[in-house]
Amino acid sequence: MDLAFHALADPSRRAIVGLLAERERTVGELLEHFSFSQPALSKHLRLLRQSGLVAVTQEGRHRRYRLSGQVLGEMTHWLLHYRRFWQRRLDRLGNLLDEEARRSRPTRRERPKP
Secondary structure, eight states: OHHHHHHHTSHHHHHHHHHHHHOOEEHHHHHTTOSSOHHHHHHHHHHHHHTTSEEEEEETTEEEEEEOHHHHHHHHHHHHHHHHHHHHHHHHHHHHHHHHHHHHSOOTTTSOOO
C-alpha cells in the first residue's frame, strides 16, 4: 500500500488513474490526454503497475491498461478509519458550538422590549 500512496502522490499518475476509472485504455488513448512523451507515460504506468493500482492485458500489439481494485480497496479501508476519526472530531466540535450558541442566547428576561 505504501507504493500505491507514493504513486498517487504525483498529479499525472492521479490523472491516469482517473482516466482508467472511466474505462480501459491503451497507451495511445492515454497519450491523447497528456503533453508528455510516450516514454514518460510508460514510466508512470510502470510505477502504477508495480504499486498494484493498474493491471495490463496484451491484445495483439496493444496493451490495455485498467484499474486493479484490490489495492484501491485496501487503501479505502485504511482511509475509512481516519474518516471516522475526523467525523467524530467534527461532531464534537459541532456539539460544542451548539452548546456555546445556546449559552450566549439572551433569556426572555434579558431581551430588550420593543
